[in-house]
Amino acid sequence: MILYIAEKPSLARAIADVLPKPHKKHEGYIELGNGDCVSWCLGHLLEQADPADYNPDFKPWRFEHLPIIPDEWKLKPRSQTRSQLAVLRKLIRQSKQLIHAGDPDREGQLLVDEVINYLGASETKKRTAQRLLISDLNPKAVSAALGSLKSNAEFIPLSVSALARSRADWIYGINLTRAYSIQGRKAGYNGVLSVGRVQTPLLGLVVRRDKEIENFVSKPFYEVQAVIETEAGEQFKARWKPSENCQPYQDEEGRVLNRKLAENVISRIKGQPAELVKLTQKRKKENAPLPFNLSALQIEAAKRFGMSAKAVLDTCQSLYERHKLLTYPRSDCRYLPEEHHRQAGEVISAIGANLQTLTEFLPQIDAARRSSAWNDKKVSAHHAIIPTTRQANLASLSQQERQLYELVSRYYLAQFMAPYEYDDTRVDLTIAGGQFIATAHQTLHSGWKLLLSTSEAKHSLLPVLAEGQPLQCVDGLLEEKNTQPPKYFTDATLLAAMTGISRYVADPEVRKVLKETDGLGTEATRAGIIELLFTRGFFVREGKTIRSTTVGRALVDCLPESATTPDMTALWESELSRISQQESSYSSFMEPLTQRLHGLIAQSAEVVIPDTLKALSPAPKKRRTSRTRTGSAAKKPAAKKTAAKQTTTGKKRTPVRRKKSA
Structure with missing residues (x-):
C-alpha cells in the first residue's frame, strides 16, 4: 500500500481526486480504489516539549535554571491532534511506500518528516520515501506533480535547515524571554517580556524609527529654478546643481541650507544667457514587474x-x-x-x-x-x-x-503585454558659471502600465532644443522647503523593510551578506511576527501607522543592541540557506549559538527594568483554559509554531542540562 501524507486535508482531497476510484472515506484518511491511502496532518501534529517536560524544576521561572539547553530534543503530540497521529501511526506501519506531500517549503518539509520519524517508520521506508511537490490544487496540476515525484532524500538538507532554525529559535526565545521577564517582575511588571530572534529586531526597527521622528528638528533648505526662454518665446525650468564649493553650506543629502547663497545665485543668473552644453535623449523600454511572491x-x-x-x-x-x-x-x-x-x-x-x-x-x-x-x-x-x-x-x-x-x-x-516605452530627455545648461539641469519624460506607448497603474502617467515636456542654440535666463525662482522627518511605519513599509533589511544595517560587510538573503523572517512567518508584536502589546495601530508602545520601547532599551538589530537574525537565515544547499552543517550553526547564549544570559542579570512599567502590567487572567504552560511565555504564539518544527534525535529521554553562565 502506498501512503500519501499531505500537510492539510484540503491538499489530501486534491491528491485523492486524481487517483483511482472508487474512494472510501475513513476517519482521518481516504482509501483509494487500488488500495492505496491518502492521509494528512492538521498543520503541526507535534510540538516541541516544554522546559518542564525535560525537568519539572523548570516549571517555575527561575534565573538559576538558565540557560536551558536540551541534551536530546523531545517532541510531544499536540493535544488536539492525537487522534490523527494515531491514524498515521497505523497507516505508516501498514504501508510499503511513503509519499511526502507537505507544502513545498522549508516548514512543510520538516512538518511531515518529523511525523514520519516520530512514528517510527523503518529506515527502508524513510530511504525510499518520495516527495510530491504541489503548488496548484487543480486536478491537471496535481496529476502533473504526481508524474514528477522526486526522492525525499534529496530534501534532507532542507529539513535539516528547518530543524536548526526551529531549535535555535526555541533556545534563544525561551531563555531570553524568561531572563528578561524575571527581571521585569523585580520592577513590578507582571507581563511577559517576550524576546525572539526575528520579533525583537523588528520591534527595534519600529522603536528607533519612532524615536527618530520624535527627536527630529526640521530645518529649512533652498532650491533655485532658472526660467529659460528660447528665441521663439517658449519657456521651461532648469534646476540649479550646486558645485563642490557650496558643500560647506549643504547638508549630507546635498540640500542648500544657506538662503543668502541661493539668493545670490538668483541675482547672478537673471537676464544672463544660458548655454546648452549637452542634450541627452534616450528612448527606453520598461518591462512589466514580475508576478508576485x-x-x-x-x-x-x-x-x-x-x-x-x-x-x-x-x-x-x-x-x-x-x-x-x-x-x-x-x-x-x-x-x-x-x-x-x-x-x-x-x-x-x-x-x-x-x-x-x-x-x-x-x-x-x-x-x-x-x-x-x-x-x-x-x-x-x-x-x-x-x-x-x-x-x-x-x-x-x-x-x-x-x-x-x-x-x-x-x-x-x-x-x-507590450513594454512601457518612453523618451527621457536631459538638458545640461551653464548660466553665469553655474550648472543647471532640466529633464523631461514623454510616454510613447503605455503597454502594461494601462493594466497596472493606479493613476495617469505623468508627462513633462521640453521645447525642441539643440546643443548651442541661443537661450536666455529670464528669471530665477527661490523655493524654500523644510526637511521632513521619516514617516511612521505602515503594514506596507514595514513589510518592505523586512524584505529589504540590508538598508538598515551600517556594517558594509554584513549589509553585503544580507542583500543575498531573504531578509528578516520568511515569506511564511512575517505576517505572524507582526501580529505577535501587537498581541504582546509592543505595537499599536494609530490609523494606518504602526507605533511602538511604552512597554515595547522599554524592552528594546534594556536589551543588548545585537538583540534589537537585524544583523544576527538575517545572518542566521544566510547560514540556514547554506545548510539547505549543503554548504554548512547543523552543528556549525548550533554550537556558536549555544556558546553565545551564556553571555547573553549573564548580561541580562545586570539589566534594570524601569519600575514605570509596573502600572502597565496586563490584567491577570481569570483562569487558564488549557494545560499549564511554563510561565506562559515559554509557549508564546510564535514560539509555539516554531516549537512544532522539531524532530527527535533518538528514543532515549534524558533530562536537560542546566548550564551555568560563565
Whole structure:
C-alpha cells in the first residue's frame, strides 16, 4: 500500500481526486480504489516539549535554571491532534511506500518528516520515501506533480535547515524571554517580556524609527529654478546643481541650507544667457514587474487596499485551498517554470471568464509573449503566485478575495503585454558659471502600465532644443522647503523593510551578506511576527501607522543592541540557506549559538527594568483554559509554531542540562 501524507486535508482531497476510484472515506484518511491511502496532518501534529517536560524544576521561572539547553530534543503530540497521529501511526506501519506531500517549503518539509520519524517508520521506508511537490490544487496540476515525484532524500538538507532554525529559535526565545521577564517582575511588571530572534529586531526597527521622528528638528533648505526662454518665446525650468564649493553650506543629502547663497545665485543668473552644453535623449523600454511572491503581494495589497499582512496571507490561503483560484501562496519566488508557459492560454482564458473587468485588455495580450518571469534557473521548490486555470463564480468570494484574485491576475496578464516605452530627455545648461539641469519624460506607448497603474502617467515636456542654440535666463525662482522627518511605519513599509533589511544595517560587510538573503523572517512567518508584536502589546495601530508602545520601547532599551538589530537574525537565515544547499552543517550553526547564549544570559542579570512599567502590567487572567504552560511565555504564539518544527534525535529521554553562565 502506498501512503500519501499531505500537510492539510484540503491538499489530501486534491491528491485523492486524481487517483483511482472508487474512494472510501475513513476517519482521518481516504482509501483509494487500488488500495492505496491518502492521509494528512492538521498543520503541526507535534510540538516541541516544554522546559518542564525535560525537568519539572523548570516549571517555575527561575534565573538559576538558565540557560536551558536540551541534551536530546523531545517532541510531544499536540493535544488536539492525537487522534490523527494515531491514524498515521497505523497507516505508516501498514504501508510499503511513503509519499511526502507537505507544502513545498522549508516548514512543510520538516512538518511531515518529523511525523514520519516520530512514528517510527523503518529506515527502508524513510530511504525510499518520495516527495510530491504541489503548488496548484487543480486536478491537471496535481496529476502533473504526481508524474514528477522526486526522492525525499534529496530534501534532507532542507529539513535539516528547518530543524536548526526551529531549535535555535526555541533556545534563544525561551531563555531570553524568561531572563528578561524575571527581571521585569523585580520592577513590578507582571507581563511577559517576550524576546525572539526575528520579533525583537523588528520591534527595534519600529522603536528607533519612532524615536527618530520624535527627536527630529526640521530645518529649512533652498532650491533655485532658472526660467529659460528660447528665441521663439517658449519657456521651461532648469534646476540649479550646486558645485563642490557650496558643500560647506549643504547638508549630507546635498540640500542648500544657506538662503543668502541661493539668493545670490538668483541675482547672478537673471537676464544672463544660458548655454546648452549637452542634450541627452534616450528612448527606453520598461518591462512589466514580475508576478508576485507573498511579500510583494502583501506590500502591494497594503498600499492599494489597506490590508494587513496577515489578512493577505489568510485570504490567499483561502483562494488556494478553498477556491483553487491561486497557486501556492507562501512562495518566496517571483519566477515561473519555463514549461508553465504552455498553460498561458488556459490561464488567460480563465481570468477573462472570471473577471469581466479585465476583458477590455485581452486584445492587447499576446499569449505567445515570453517575459523574463519564465526562468527555470530562478525557480526552486515553488514558483510565483499566479491564477490557476479554474473558472469559478466570483460571487462566492469575499471582497478581499476578489481584490487579491484580480490583483494577482493583473500582474500575470501584464507579462503578455507590450513594454512601457518612453523618451527621457536631459538638458545640461551653464548660466553665469553655474550648472543647471532640466529633464523631461514623454510616454510613447503605455503597454502594461494601462493594466497596472493606479493613476495617469505623468508627462513633462521640453521645447525642441539643440546643443548651442541661443537661450536666455529670464528669471530665477527661490523655493524654500523644510526637511521632513521619516514617516511612521505602515503594514506596507514595514513589510518592505523586512524584505529589504540590508538598508538598515551600517556594517558594509554584513549589509553585503544580507542583500543575498531573504531578509528578516520568511515569506511564511512575517505576517505572524507582526501580529505577535501587537498581541504582546509592543505595537499599536494609530490609523494606518504602526507605533511602538511604552512597554515595547522599554524592552528594546534594556536589551543588548545585537538583540534589537537585524544583523544576527538575517545572518542566521544566510547560514540556514547554506545548510539547505549543503554548504554548512547543523552543528556549525548550533554550537556558536549555544556558546553565545551564556553571555547573553549573564548580561541580562545586570539589566534594570524601569519600575514605570509596573502600572502597565496586563490584567491577570481569570483562569487558564488549557494545560499549564511554563510561565506562559515559554509557549508564546510564535514560539509555539516554531516549537512544532522539531524532530527527535533518538528514543532515549534524558533530562536537560542546566548550564551555568560563565
